[in-house]
Amino acid sequence: MDLEENEYILINQKFEGNENFDQESLRPYLKQKEMSSRSALFFYDLGKKYNDLNLEKFQAKVNHYEHLRDSLTIQQEKELFELYFESIDQYVNYLEDENALIIKDFYSHDTVYHTQYETYVPIELYRKDSLKILKKVRKIRKKINDKIDKYRIKIDEGNWVMRSLGKKPVFYNEEAIEGSIYQLSRYYHSNGFFHNHIEYELDTTEKAEIEVNYKIDEGDQFMVRIYDVVTSDTTLLDVINQNRDQSHIQENQAYNQSSLDRERSRIAKLLRNNGYYDFNKSLIQFEVDTTERPLHANVKLVIKDPSDQDKHTQYKVTEITFDSDYDQPIQKKTAIGQYDSISFIEGNNHYSPKVLSSKVGVRKGDFFNEDVTSQTRSGLTNMDIFKFVNVEYEKIGEDSLRASIRSTPFDKFQYSIEGGVNINENLTGPFASLSLKNRNFLNSADIFKLQGNISVDVQTALGEAETTTLYEGGISANFSFPRILFLLPNKFNERLSNSITKTDIQVGYNKARTVNYSSTQLQGFFRYQFQNKRRNWWNFSPLDVSIINADLSDKYRESLEDLPDQTILSSYDSAFLTSMNLFYLSTTPMYGMNKSGKLNEHYLKVFLEYGWNGKALFTSTTGDTSGDPSKMSGYSLYHFFKMYVDYRNIHALSKSTKFAWRFYSGFALPLGTSETLHYSKYFYAGGPSNNRAWNFRELGPGSYTPTTDVTEYSEGEFIITTNLEYRFRIWNLPLEGAVFTDISNVWMLRNNETSDSSTSDENSEINNNDRVFQINDFWKEFGVGAGFGVRLDLSVLIFRVDFAKKVFDPAQELGERFVLPNTSITEGWTLGFGIGYPF
Template sequence: MKKISTKIAAFILIAIFICACNAVKRVPDGKQLLTKNQITVNGKATKSETVFNQLYQKPNSTLLLGFPLRLHLYNLANLNPDSTYQAKFTNNPGKYERKSKWLSAKQVDRLGKSFWYQGIHDFLKRTGEAPVIIDTAKTEKSILRLKYYYFNNGFFDVDADYKVDTLGNKKGKIKYKIATGKPYFLDTIQTSITTPALDSIYETIKSNAVIKTGNQYKTIDFNDEKNRVTNHFRNNGVYYFQPTYVNFDIDTIQKGDKAGVNLIIKDYSFQDKDSTRTEPFKMYKISDVNIYTDYSSNKSNQPITDSVTYKNFNLYSHDKLKYKPHAITDAIFITKGGLFADNKTILTTRYLNNLKIFNYPSVQYEIDTRDTTYSSLIAKIYLTPRKKYSFGTSLDVTHSNIQDIGVALSISETIRNVFNGAETLEVSVRGNIGSSKDLANPNNQFFNVSEYGVDLKLNVPRIFMPFSTEKIIKKRMIPSTLMAIGFARQRNIGLDKQNFTGAFTYNWTPKKNNTARFDLFNAQFVQNLNPQNYFNVYGSSYKALNEIGKIYNTNPSYFNNDTDRDLIIETGTRGFISDVLSGNTPLTSADRDYADVKSIEERRLRLTENDFILATSYTFTKSTKTDLTDNTFYLFKTKIESAGSLLSLISNTTNQAENKNGKFELFGLEYSEYIKTEFDYIKHWDLTREKVFAVRSFFGIAIPFGNSDYIPFSRSYFSGGSNDNRAWQPYSLGPGSSGAKDDFNEANMKIALSAEFRFKLLGDLKGALFADAGNIWNVYDNVTDEKSTFTGFRSLKDIALGTGFGLRYDLNFFVIRFDFGFKTYNPANETDEKWFREYNFGNSVLNFGINYPF
């Protein structure tokens, strides 16, 4: 009976949806639903996105396969739920009285405002999309915009018309027909610049003009040329110059398809009392740079009590001056005696704002009346200090490759201008509790992992070195130095760790959209607090060792009992490994099981030993992204890192003794030595109507040498997870075709490729289709397993492929993401079972993430 009722309910729902799927349900009689726009230009159909964007009316948006879901949702809504609710009682007055007996009249009235009577319809109207009905007035406006578009591209004799085709059942499409005629090209280009000084300046940049003889006429080129000329003049002292002073006279009379151009710049025009006067433009120089270091509106009338002149800069303060002069003047690019320049003003405000000790600065100019030629400016820079001390807290819900869910609390104290040199000191304490089903959890607690730490960061707004670096890293690159130390401790995460870090980092911006980072040193000491827990955490290693132990172990004290014969952790596992490697079991070095035990022990030692890493690295990033809403950009990032080489140089030059393993030690630890490089490229294409195509490619390799035979776990690569190959869980893919036989599989080389098509579903709910490819391999280290190592191009056949779909909900400040990944090509399977053998929901992986993966 239950199954029958379920089928009936499903049938009813489907029937309701089919009935609602009448696309013309809300189209009035005599009107037509716009289903398609068709544009032909000179007899040929065009698909140009720019051309279609000129139209005032476009068909209702569709999902994949052209289904107008939002239109049908709108059609499901009751457009007048209030009237419908009231009609129930108008047609049946006794019904209102009966309801009012067991509900008050006020409650009955409020019921009409409830979600089921009104809210659901408001949601459907808001989420859905009203039918686009063909409007001839808007079509006529579209014709004008099309003509204007082609006119702006050099077609001065455009003819455009349209026709509405009726498709039946209240549907129609609009056919636009455009005849452009011949395009016009630029002929001779002349200039008429009245002010001699401006004419001389223009001659120096004339060769770089956007408009050139022979180019097709384009209005945008004239606007670009106008802005180019204006920017150059204003960056070379012409203070009063504006784009409105640049005009063009275009002559097409008796020239056929040619257009002669005359660039015209007249003299400066200004209002003098009741009359308008003109005079040649002047070149303005800066006579003084005055900096008010503690400006505020309520102090503007108070006297200046402290001042200092430093390198031609005048610094003023209403109270005692709290800054070393160079800390402020290093951020000022406006110089006494130099020409007025807009770009210097912008650079100054940008640098001052980057100090993070002032509110956004204000730079103003006024005529210096001391100059009788009235061609000098006084630059006044107003700085409003932020509070010296600021306290901050943050509470975040997090998700990572280790924690399924976590709650993080951070408390910080920021001290500005701590040494009177515009430095910023930040002290922060953080704590995190989380839940992970993948880690050992004997007590079955929900919050089974935790971490706490403290960090100390000092930011200095310059390159902190004993010698000047101005010739290498100019101050216009906004350099800074970051000194940081930190401590963190983890509990119930793997072997439990405590982590000590220290860094000395230089940051600067070589060009717009480019950033550079140089870590003079980045030190990390990782101490495992619970190494005896190894076989509890790495269950696959224990399982493999235990199976061998059941066959070859001869010491009954290593087993938990005579029935199960499982090796006891830690005494049994360690004792059995020792017996195997020392020859106290029937196994010999020629046996496969002996090699497996040796490999298990080598991995245990590698993952349980403490690590000390002293690295130097350089990172360069270039991005064309302008803001969070930019969907057409690329990002390129590369990094090279070297660790341990300096320590090895010191050890060799000081003739330090090697340990029994032939390695040098520092503080009783074999320090890591390797070189590592990474390349990351992300590209987004905006396909309009909230459709975006994004790709990402990544390559990374870390090669151990000298004092190391392998890469530390914290510097190695893994594959799988919500930001990687989403058809596999984190650490569960690779290396190579080995089949992820270990619990936390990692290697020292990685290739990753991803592509994603994103589109809008309903309101803030977005959808995505994606494909992720990649894997990890061991190369140039001590791993000998052929399936795990990269041996050349033939190893690329081990690149795994995962495909799937995702749902994302945009909360403006972050995006909640769910992705379903399906194993499309699994290199670990047998040759004839690699493709689509696990392509089902039973083997799929559900990923939860915050924000987009790339």
């Protein structure tokens, strides 16, 4: 790149003397951002050479399309205008009639802006044929504007190579560096380093490149010696003092301006949650005195009095109205009386006041509370009944408020059709779903949803080269109620008004064909859902019933019959499953900043399931307890317990790099007379979301080595999985790279070899023991895979491609499990696709 004299490219900025803040914390305060890489400059220069040769051509294109657009505007709109008006005078006379025209904004569907005469024309004046011309003109004009934008971007920002692969060079600017020093000094000052001093040095190279080295003398950090709150309002002061332990400013701690800002916000919120409706942060100011003692600051928070009185007013809510059909004309509305001190008004839609009242946290006689107001708004919105909810207050006395809740309902009926492509767990193919919602079906703010779905997937057959087409389809009916039914009394539901609560009742039928078997499932469940404001979810299903029939392929059945553990085969028997389950989920997306202000994301899920013998549902009423307790009408019954824990953490190392890790472990065991689990309750290892060096469900159990030419699904009663992944941005593209290691396996917890198996000999016994978890040997049986991947970030979707290779293979003999050196660099890779991150 050709540079002028004394012109330098800024390639680096670094810091010295920054003992209390790392470089990532200081960089946001630099007014100039250096070149991220020399390769970006290379691509920018390469693209610019071609782009500069075509600048005149691009400008000519812009001029051509602008002339075409302007000609189209004048000519076509003139024709359009003259379809109705014979002259300008006639149109002006029309405009003079104030009652003839209601002018709205430019984007309104009721008016059209006429560019030639610079005024609005009511769209109802145009004939139908003129509307067709108008739509055509707009369509053509949009295409022309798109062309103009395309070439203007090339003129102003450069071509694709310059914008995507390259980066515009950053030239050293002395004024910007001085501005950086000012901002850095202010940052140190705001953190209590009042006597900081910053200078800079320059280092140039023969390639006209320059580095800036900021030399920082931080000085000593001031401590908070005394923190006082000063106000003439003693009632208000009592409220603050009662919550003093939550203060962000503590004596004998380091002074920090951000702590003062957080304290201002806390006090304002605290007071607005205790009746002070008129209070705001502008009434709070801080006074900081650093003269009384060296390296100490006395902080005083001063609350100003209102301008029109000597104390702040504490308001109570004395009236509450709820208009559930706010957009309806007043003549269509009916006042239906009060429930729980709330006056309800409704339009065409009738909702149960009892249900709506349970979602309203605002109560008559309570002090105004901003948090409760927000919770009421979100609680009503999350019902999926109302598309708009607003809570407003009106002063009706010296210290009284009227709360008006106004909501606009969604349409009663809503249908949706979705389609796309599944890329999940080695399955790829199209899917489609159709759903129909009926809101307020039972006039209790409930939702009835009928949904059907079908998917077609393609998978390579296990142990074979050809591909197999897989099908799955189902239909379900769901009733969702916005409260906890049967389990809790009404008063307790009202206490949960600041949380999301639901009761779901669902039945569904599903049919699927996989590589090794086809299955049908009839399922019904009863489930409670609870979510609090801290993003914690609880799901409890006291009854989950499934009737499952599986039809195994001949080849797969033969492979299972050859196993020493015949309980695997029996796990595919037709089943009547009854269980209750509970899971807890906690997430912190977009929260959890660490000390450097970098994002930390956490995810924790704990799942518990207890399966009980469903025969008790019938014998308790008939009194018949005869027969096999593990069978009922030809169906196998299962008594079991299952649990697992899934924890994930994403730690931002910098603006463009992250370290993600996951730990997943669980166990499942048959109980009572059950000798095995149903196949749907086992754990499996391998696949794009578990261990990417193995195909789906092909890892384990333990160090077991398959003895047949058909690779059966590898079930386990115990699983341990750890995933480690380093993620980084690739240049300025919407691409992210990853380097990862996966460590996992599954094990059986019991040796279930049957004595009458045809393969029950010494070798098979040893082979079967390889499946079983043993505390002294399990650490030698982890499957370890490593690899790299690329993610394409399309904002709404992330497409993922991973290449993984086996490092340790537990199926090999002990001492030969380190298999990485046994394959060349181009062999042994497993290719995996997915949508979204693996964890």
